[in-house]
Amino acid sequence: MKKVRVKYLEFMWPLRHFLITCGDKAQPNIIAVSFCMPLSKKDPFVACAIGKKMYSYELIEKTKEFIINVPPASLKPKVYYCGYHSGREVDKFRETGLTPKPGHKVSAPFIEECVAHMECKVKQEIDVGEKTLFIAEIIDAYADEDIAENKRELKYSLGKFPRKNA
Numbered sequence: 001m002k003k004v005r006v007k008y009l010e011f012m013w014p015l016r017h018f019l020i021t022c023g024d025k026a027q028p029n030i031i032a033v034s035f036c037m038p039l040s041k042k043d044p045f046v047a048c049a050i051g052k053k054m055y056s057y058e059l060i061e062k063t064k065e066f067i068i069n070v071p072p073a074s075l076k077p078k079v080y081y082c083g084y085h086s087g088r089e090v091d092k093f094r095e096t097g098l099t100p101k102p103g104h105k106v107s108a109p110f111i112e113e114c115v116a117h118m119e120c121k122v123k124q125e126i127d128v129g130e131k132t133l134f135i136a137e138i139i140d141a142y143a144d145e146d147i148a149e150n151k152r153e154l155k156y157s158l159g160k161f162p163r164k165n166a
């Protein structure tokens with residue numbers, strides 16, 4: 001019988017790390033997120049949990065838009081920088097040297113050095129304690145050519161949805 005009570009999160013790793021960009025050209029920001037997942041293979045919805053005290057939360061509340069950027073493994077130190085510093089105190093684009101490029105359909109910029117981007121519009125918000133769960137629709141998604149054409153593999157991802165009999 002399984003009797004030992006455990007901290008549940010330890011059993012749900014590994015989680016992917018993403019960089020969410022939010023705000024607009026005048027006031028852009030980057031936040032590292034792990035509590036972020038697709039909700040269906042068919043319908044383009046994602047769920048991302050963002051702390052209510054975060055500067056990014058404030059910006060997303062204002063615009064109801066954000067971009068999920070997929071960092072390659074080489075950006076790990078910059079992902080951690082964005083996860084340990086607040087945009088209230090520092091300009092994370094300037095400090096990391098990451099390049100903001102105008103989003104195609106949302107006000108937030110995307111990060112040039114990331115390999116794929118999902119532009120999202122918030123559809124619903126759910127209170128989950130210290131965080132708000134943003135349910136968002138992906139209205140545009142694009143990637144570097146060599147990733148999109150499967151010529152280069154993301155080190156930490158098979159990049160494919162698992163098959164039934166795989």
Ligand SMILES: Cc1cc2nc3c(=O)[nH]c(=O)nc-3n(C[C@H](O)[C@H](O)[C@H](O)COP(=O)(O)O)c2cc1C
Nearest residue numbers: 032033034035049050051054055056083085086087
């Ligand atoms: C790897 C990693 C994953 C993180 N995942 C989340 C997350 O899913 N949601 C969240 O609210 N904060 C997450 N954080 C913490 C925020 O990135 C961090 O508090 C950040 O400084 C907030 O920045 P902001 O105030 O500019 O929005 C994560 C941090 C790291 C390092």
